[in-house]
Amino acid sequence: MDLEVAIEKQHGSFHFSSAFSLSARRCGVFGPSGSGKSTLMHMLAGLLSPDRGTIRLAGQTLFDADAGINIPAEQRRVGVVFQHSHLFPHMDVQRNLLYGWRRTAVAERRIAPEALIDVLNLGHLLHRGVARLSGGERQRVALGRTVLACPRLILLDEPLTGLDEELKYQIIPYLKKVFGEFDIPLLFISHSLREMRLMTDEVLVFREGALQGRMATEELARSSMALGGGGYANMLNLGRPRLAGDLWGYRWGESELILSEQGENDENLFELDARDIMLFKRHPEATSARNLLACRVTGLFGVNNRVGVELFCGGNRLVAQIVPESVRELGIEEGAEVVAVIKASSFRRLV
Amino acid sequence: METIAILSPQDAQAIWLSIKVACAATLIATPLGFAVAYLLVFSRLPGKALIEGLVNLPLVLPPVVVGYLLLLLFGQSGSLGPLLQHFDIRIIFTLSGAVIASAVVGFPLLVRAMRIGMEGIDRHCLQAARTLGAGWWDTLLTITLPLSGRAVLAGMTLMFARSLGEFGATIILAGNIPGVTQTIPLAIYEYTNTPGGDSMALKLCLVSIVLSFTVLLLSEAATRTFRKR
Numbered sequence: 001m002d003l004e005v006a007i008e009k010q011h012g013s014f015h016f017s018s019a020f021s022l023s024a025r026r027c028g029v030f031g032p033s034g035s036g037k038s039t040l041m042h043m044l045a046g047l048l049s050p051d052r053g054t055i056r057l058a059g060q061t062l063f064d065a066d067a068g069i070n071i072p073a074e075q076r077r078v079g080v081v082f083q084h085s086h087l088f089p090h091m092d093v094q095r096n097l098l099y100g101w102r103r104t105a106v107a108e109r110r111i112a113p114e115a116l117i118d119v120l121n122l123g124h125l126l127h128r129g130v131a132r133l134s135g136g137e138r139q140r141v142a143l144g145r146t147v148l149a150c151p152r153l154i155l156l157d158e159p160l161t162g163l164d165e166e167l168k169y170q171i172i173p174y175l176k177k178v179f180g181e182f183d184i185p186l187l188f189i190s191h192s193l194r195e196m197r198l199m200t201d202e203v204l205v206f207r208e209g210a211l212q213g214r215m216a217t218e219e220l221a222r223s224s225m226a227l228g229g230g231g232y233a234n235m236l237n238l239g240r241p242r243l244a245g246d247l248w249g250y251r252w253g254e255s256e257l258i259l260s261e262q263g264e265n266d267e268n269l270f271e272l273d274a275r276d277i278m279l280f281k282r283h284p285e286a287t288s289a290r291n292l293l294a295c296r297v298t299g300l301f302g303v304n305n306r307v308g309v310e311l312f313c314g315g316n317r318l319v320a321q322i323v324p325e326s327v328r329e330l331g332i333e334e335g336a337e338v339v340a341v342i343k344a345s346s347f348r349r350l351v
Numbered sequence: 352m353e354t355i356a357i358l359s360p361q362d363a364q365a366i367w368l369s370i371k372v373a374c375a376a377t378l379i380a381t382p383l384g385f386a387v388a389y390l391l392v393f394s395r396l397p398g399k400a401l402i403e404g405l406v407n408l409p410l411v412l413p414p415v416v417v418g419y420l421l422l423l424l425f426g427q428s429g430s431l432g433p434l435l436q437h438f439d440i441r442i443i444f445t446l447s448g449a450v451i452a453s454a455v456v457g458f459p460l461l462v463r464a465m466r467i468g469m470e471g472i473d474r475h476c477l478q479a480a481r482t483l484g485a486g487w488w489d490t491l492l493t494i495t496l497p498l499s500g501r502a503v504l505a506g507m508t509l510m511f512a513r514s515l516g517e518f519g520a521t522i523i524l525a526g527n528i529p530g531v532t533q534t535i536p537l538a539i540y541e542y543t544n545t546p547g548g549d550s551m552a553l554k555l556c557l558v559s560i561v562l563s564f565t566v567l568l569l570s571e572a573a574t575r576t577f578r579k580r
């Protein structure tokens with residue numbers, strides 16, 4: 001997307017200042033509330049003017065304080081999906097969806113409304129008033145409305161925060177599908193590491209109005225192991241299961257995983273806490289756990305007094321979290337062969 | 352029908368004048384009122400409190416005082432008088448005077464109703480419209496105006512009803528000239544000062560009630576259609 005930003009803004013007692021340039025298509029802005037994520041979003045969209053600096057997108061200067069350039073929001077072609085959908089209450093779903101599309105030059109209309117309505121599964125709601133939509137439906141319409149304006153970049157400002165857990169993970173496949181299919185660069189703003197991992201490849205970490213770091217999303221997830229409550233979570237995308245006795249068997253690379261939960265979709269997303277994976281030097285003859293996977297250690301990374309063990313098993317990667325003492329006792333090192341033991345009930349279904 | 356049949360031509364004229372004045376005052380004040388309400392709600396002007404006070408002043412001042420101030424403003428020795436005279440425009444003791452008096456007195460009610468409506472609009476909706484490519488005018492016409500439609504209507508109704516009943520400012524600025532500036536309240540006032548005019552005054556009172564009630568019903572119906580949409 002080629003976004004270059006170097007801006008400063010004083011907002012009451014809050015000072016925002018950062019400089020970065022991005023080229024990844026799926027990028028995240030991560031930080032706790034009050035870290036300046038929303039301020040940044042508003043300035044990129046043209047809803048708030050920085051005090052100093054420049055913003056450039058795809059070679060075009062959107063803002064330059066010294067040159068007096070400040071392209072208004074309506075001409076920037078930077079879309080925003082807000083935390084709450086903010087649909088136009090006096091229009092039905094169809095008119096909401098087409099609001100931006102009708103204001104987009106014909107030459108710029110890369111996305112066909114029919115295709116998007118299909119992807120977002122909104123066909124049956126087109127003539128419904130927006131007051132009669134559920135939370136998830138509202139957010140899907142808001143997403144569709146923004147995408148149909150065919151922007152050069154879409155800013156998603158905590159689009160899942162207002163939704164309850166279950167709805168949240170129902171929206172994510174739509175998000176992934178839309179951004180995958182229509183190939184629009186996105187900047188995903190959130191304080192949720194899990195959402196970040198699902199939606200982005202690279203993240204900018206903000207704290208107190210300043211850019212603190214920039215890293216691959218995977219790296220951010222690993223560094224979170226140091227935090228008190230959170231461990232590293234493995235994300236597993238599994239297909240349709242087969243019934244295996246009382247449990248469900250999912251194909252996972254060359255091996256099969258046995259889970260206690262049934263996934264109802266063609267693609268099911270499961271989370272597996274790295275702390276729930278036990279490592280054995282040899283194959284344990286008898287265990288109550290249903291999954292015993294022969295793995296090779298491909299790397300180790302330490303965070304405080306915890307060690308993340310990168311495993312390669314049957315074509316897939318997995319991270320297990322153990323303590324340094326176990327590493328020494330088991331003689332775990334790069335290239336070592338171990339058996340990962342996982343209980344069928346350790347997998348948590350997200351979608 | 353009987354009531355109307357026994358109304359004198361002068362009464363009929365007063366009714367017609369009242370409707371004309373109320374319509375004109377409402378139509379003239381509405382765009383201005385919308386602009387002022389918009390300014391008060393959405394702008395970040397430093398002197399907002401002052402504008403607000405000024406707009407609301409006619410609401411707390413006795414109408415007679417408003418009328419007198421308008422007389423000072425538009426009178427021949429007033430600040431606007433000579434300028435108007437230059438263009439051969441007369442305000443005092445004319446229908447225009449009655450319209451201006453009504454418009455000024457009803458203005459705070461109009462602005463107040465519109466403001467309440469606009470304050471209820473989700474600001475993020477306006478921001479969303481802009482990021483979707485709608486410029487300022489586009490946003491005003493497609494989002495702000497439809498969303499404040501009910502409030503505009505409510506304000507217009509209040510303004511219209513207030514204009515129908517305007518007395519104090521009108522009698523000072525426009526006088527009480529039958530056929531020219533004599534509206535229903537002024538006609539009633541004249542009847543009550545005339546021996547034996549009580550029954551005539553009562554008839555006009557009835558007309559006044561019917562008129563106001565009709566306006567209320569119409570506005571209620573219009574509001575309902577708005578809500579349905």
